Amino acid sequence: MDHFEIRGGEMFAEDVPLSAIAEAVGTPVYVYSAGTLRRHARVFQQALSALDRPLVAFAVKANPNIAVLKLLGQEGLGADVVSEGEMRRALAAGIPADRIVFSGVGKTDPEMEAALEAGILQLNVESEGELERLSAVAARSGRTAEIALRVNPDVDARTLAKISTGKAENKFGIPLDRAEALYARAASLPGIRAVGVAAHIGSQLFDLAPLEAAYRKLGELVARLRAAGLTVSRVDLGGGLGIPYDPALPPPPSPADYGAMVKRVTDEWPDRAGIRLMFEPGRLIAGNAGVLLSRVVTVKEGAARRFVVLDAAMNDLIRPTLYGVYHDIRAVRPRPGETLATIVGPVCETGDMFAEDRRLTPLQEGDLVALMTAGAYGATMAGTYNSRPLVGEVLVDGSRQAVIRPRQTLEELLALDRVPDWL
Numbered sequence: 001m002d003h004f005e006i007r008g009g010e011m012f013a014e015d016v017p018l019s020a021i022a023e024a025v026g027t028p029v030y031v032y033s034a035g036t037l038r039r040h041a042r043v044f045q046q047a048l049s050a051l052d053r054p055l056v057a058f059a060v061k062a063n064p065n066i067a068v069l070k071l072l073g074q075e076g077l078g079a080d081v082v083s084e085g086e087m088r089r090a091l092a093a094g095i096p097a098d099r100i101v102f103s104g105v106g107k108t109d110p111e112m113e114a115a116l117e118a119g120i121l122q123l124n125v126e127s128e129g130e131l132e133r134l135s136a137v138a139a140r141s142g143r144t145a146e147i148a149l150r151v152n153p154d155v156d157a158r159t160l161a162k163i164s165t166g167k168a169e170n171k172f173g174i175p176l177d178r179a180e181a182l183y184a185r186a187a188s189l190p191g192i193r194a195v196g197v198a199a200h201i202g203s204q205l206f207d208l209a210p211l212e213a214a215y216r217k218l219g220e221l222v223a224r225l226r227a228a229g230l231t232v233s234r235v236d237l238g239g240g241l242g243i244p245y246d247p248a249l250p251p252p253p254s255p256a257d258y259g260a261m262v263k264r265v266t267d268e269w270p271d272r273a274g275i276r277l278m279f280e281p282g283r284l285i286a287g288n289a290g291v292l293l294s295r296v297v298t299v300k301e302g303a304a305r306r307f308v309v310l311d312a313a314m315n316d317l318i319r320p321t322l323y324g325v326y327h328d329i330r331a332v333r334p335r336p337g338e339t340l341a342t343i344v345g346p347v348c349e350t351g352d353m354f355a356e357d358r359r360l361t362p363l364q365e366g367d368l369v370a371l372m373t374a375g376a377y378g379a380t381m382a383g384t385y386n387s388r389p390l391v392g393e394v395l396v397d398g399s400r401q402a403v404i405r406p407r408q409t410l411e412e413l414l415a416l417d418r419v420p421d422w423l
């Protein structure tokens with residue numbers, strides 16, 4: 001469910017017409033709905049309400065805007081971060097350190113130091129080398145790092161290969177058969193307190209079965225660790241639940257279906273007592289809380305097809321180019337009828353294409369369109385290819401709107417370069 005609806009022939013973000021935002025700040029621009037973000041945070045937490053004190057840590061990578069993080073923090077969410085930059089954003093947004101988890105396969109020493117200094121809840125460790133380095137960094141600074149071992153449960157998440165993370169051949173996590181030895185090692189190292197285990201098997205999942213299989217393996221691992229006399233008090237179940245991008249496809253499992261599965265599976269764990277569960281949803285919270293608002297620059301009749309050229313491009317929203325995935329595209333003021341169009345951006349690459357031979361309402365030069373479900377992995381993956389300034393972001397809350405990131409100016413973009421004086 002989202003708050004982007006046609007009212008009186010025109011699409012609104014909550015109570016603000018998208019055309020008014022385009023007038024005020026120009027295009028392309030990301031527009032987020034505060035109401036949708038809040039609703040998703042509540043629905044997900046509600047779906048987990050049968051669990052004892054679950055921690056829902058929003059995956060900051062999905063949408064790291066500080067205003068968005070602040071809003072989600074106010075809803076009680078924590079943050080799952082994968083870099084010092086993301087951690088600083090979460091802290092700047094007022095998310096308490098004891099709700100922040102640091103994941104990622106290549107944390108540097110300075111990042112570890114920063115995490116310890118900030119006093120975050122937990123670091124999810126992904127390799128032997130990282131564990132030893134973290135111990136050294138913690139011991140040096142006289143601090144203790146609470147860690148979970150991220151394991152690779154070797155299950156096929158049945159999603160796109162590029163966003164699948166839980167198979168043996170993926171770079172993520174520690175092989176399950178090495179987890180016990182490494183956990184014991186962690187428990188013996190200075191500066192380390194081993195508190196739990198973690199897994200994240202992939203993103204945009206439409207099937208609960210692989211998640212269930214992974215969670216069962218985690219439960220068995222917890223029992224083995226405890227049987228070996230080790231302490232386990234937290235299990236991080238990751239993120240990954242899919243969202244509907246294509247309205248023509250059957251919907252993904254609901255948060256309630258997911259919550260019921262988690263409850264059922266974890267209740268069956270051999271040794272469940274005293275375990276706090278943690279979750280890292282990203283897309284589910286932010287995905288359909290945002291659209292990329294863009295204007296048609298021109299309509300071009302090619303030899304083989306009609307091209308609608310937008311002022312947004314692959315540098316602003318790279319998902320269709322990178323993964324070949326579907327984003328719904330809607331006219332802000334839809335006209336009657338339907339035509340076939342290929343929707344592209346102005347960047348000099350054939351792959352700069354948002355939709356190929358898409359059936360949609362007729363579009364003309366100057367029309368506004370909304371690329372839907374762009375609130376997660378949208379603005380955050382934007383770049384400046386073709387020297388196009390970084391895209392801006394607007395947050396709408398009821399009838400209020402605010403620029404939460406101005407579009408970069410060309411002056412700012414050019415000012416990043418330095419020309420050595422010997423040229």
Ligand code: LLP
Nearest residue numbers: 059103200203204239240280281282283377
């Ligand atoms: N936790 C960890 C350790 C992760 O690696 C990820 C996503 C998440 C949580 C959040 O997953 P979510 O709930 O959003 O599915 N750029 C890609 C998605 C990459 C996801 C990477 N990791 C896309 O646009 O589809």
